[in-house]
Amino acid sequence: MPAINQEPSILKYKHELGKRRLKPDERRKQLTLCALQAFAENGVARATHSHVAKLAGVAIPTVHSYFRSREDLESAVLDEVENYLIKLVTDSLGGKKSVEEALTTLATRFANDATTKSDIIKVWLDWSTGVRAGVWPRYLTLLDKLHSIARPVFSRGKREGILSENLNVKAAARLFIGGGHTLALMQFAKVPNRDLAIYMDQFIQSLMNIGKP
Structure with a gap:
């Protein structure tokens, strides 16, 4: 089987985004990456806005401003x-x-x-x-x-x-x-x-x- 090529860490990418003020599309991308991690760690049925906020280092209302409901977050x-x-x-x-x-x-x-x-x-x-x-x-x-x-x-x-x-x-x-x-x-x-x-x-x-x- 071919050797696995490791890709740049998503965590590093999210950290780089978190060090500066983000444009709305950049913030959405960051939150989506954090949401992917939250859903991977907590499960599709259990991940919440608070999990995403903690990973992104932002307030929970910030996540709600981009994904108003849990269904919106799940869909993304x-x-x-x-x-x-x-x-x-x-x-x-x-x-x-x-x-x-x-x-x-x-x-x-x-x-x-x-x-x-x-x-x-x-x-x-x-x-x-x-x-x-x-x-x-x-x-x-x-x-x-x-x-x-x-x-x-x-x-x-x-x-x-x-x-x-x-x-x-x-x-x-x-x-x-x-x-x-x-x-x-x-x-x-x-x-x-x-x-x-x-x-x-x-x-x-x-x-x-x-x-x-």
Whole structure:
């Protein structure tokens, strides 16, 4: 598995913003980053304006002036997670890659981003468990979007004869996105890199061979 490239600390970025007077759009960005961290640490159902204010070093009313209700705050965080995941899947599966290369690229990103984009991935994982919460229908809509982005790769594989003609494209897309979810969980469980790489290889190969004799 490729080495994980650590990105600049979001905490450092938020600290830099906090050292000067911010324009409204900069303050909103700072508060959104802090909200992501708050939701990652406290959960989608439990994070509040006070958690965000503490992380940002501002008064609670300041957070309310940008996100009037908890629903507004929650929506802003889920927007960030949704936009990131859609871009992640689109970029990883796009371009001039073979089917296997595309699948491997995305699987690797799912694993790596659990470290380099941990707040976003933690919120994604927590969001996925909120079956009885009001955010569940939105999560199902996001899954549909991710599946629809993944399906063309499997359809192309069937056309090229790389994948079995018996492969169900819809089912394969579901399996693949679900496998990415598992890879992120394994990273948080601190599974050794060697074991993670073995799982990833076997996962990709199993998808490539579904329906073959």
